[in-house]
Structure formats: C-alpha cells, structure tokens
Amino acid sequence: MDEVVGFPSLVGYNSFIDEQNSPVRNVVLDLTMNTGGNADAATFVLAWCLGNSNIALRNTLTGAESIMSLRADVNLDGEYDMNDCIPQDVRIYCLTSPVSFSCGILVPAVLKNSDRAILLGQHTSGGSCVVLPCSTASGTLFTISGNRQISIVKNGSFYNVDEGVEPHYILSRPESIYDRQGLVRYIQELK
Secondary structure, eight states, X not given: OOOOOOOSSHHHHHHHHHSTTOOOOEEXXXXXXXXOOOHHHHHHHHHHHHSSEEEEEEETTTOOEEEEXXXXXXXXXXOOSGGGSOOTTSEEEEEEOTTOOTHHHHHHHHHHHHTSEEEEESOOOOOOEEEEEXXXXXXXXXXXXXXXXXXXXXXXXXXXXXXXXXXXXEOOSHHHHTOHHHHXXXXXXHO
C-alpha cells in the first residue's frame, strides 16, 4: 500500500525532494478543480517548478505586451537559487480538466510551454483575461474581465490562453484522474 506523506508548505516539499537518496521521482500538481483567482500563488508554484516564472500579459486595449520574470525563495533561506526549485531529475506532471480556469490555466500553459512538465487530463476551459474586482458607490462588490490578457511567449510572439490548454496525454474518463493507484501506474508507463 502506498504511504501518503503530508507537508505543511512547499518548504517541506522541497527539502524532502532535495534530500540525498530521496525516493521522490515524480511531482504531480492537481489543477483539475482550480478555478484560478490567485496570481501570486500561480507565480510561486511556477517559480518552484521552473526556477523562475515568466508571466506574459497583453493589454487588449492598447496592444502593449510585457513579460514579468519572477523568482521565489521557496526554501526561505534568503537566496534565490536552484535550491528553490524542483530538481531537474524529478519529473513534473500537471493534471488538468475543463474546470481549470484563469490562473488554473496559466500554470499548465507556462509549464507546457517550458517543456519541463507533462500535462495529463482533459482540455482546460478558456478565459485569458485577468479578473478585476469592482464595487459600486453603495458598496456592492462584483468582478469583471479586465483588459490584461494572460499569454505565453513562443519564439518572441505572444499567444493568449483563451482557448485553454490541451494536455500532452488525454485521460478521457474524469474518474481516472482521481484513481491514485491507476494514475501512478499510468505515469510509470509513460517513462
């Protein structure tokens, strides 16, 4: 029977993964129910997976394009170095579904574009514009789609993620994503 080890934060994950003779060979990010909403968390996870997080935005009103390169001190040692990311010999898998939206699309899109991770699951939903919180004068809160569009950059060109992200390997039965033993077997067969 597989033993499940819980960690309180990514700091614990990274130190366990980095230990000499660590049994960890695969990291699986489950974004199947991630409807987004937290760009800080998305960039932190991307920095943990890739070493740095390149987030591309396009202004749909002006056409202006920008790329932000962000790094995170995941292990909280006060330095930004390769000890802050998943070691290169550990494989990264990302699970996606039609529920994945917004930052839930950003993470798999950037991971797929980096060629560092293998995406498994189903095509994500669309939606690439950053959501903006607003309020009326009376205090009613609501959100609207903003003019900043989440994009990835390939060969110097910006591509928005409005059509969603297609996984490398499609798992046609949604329940197969949540069958832990079956998923472990499937990942081992991909090697």
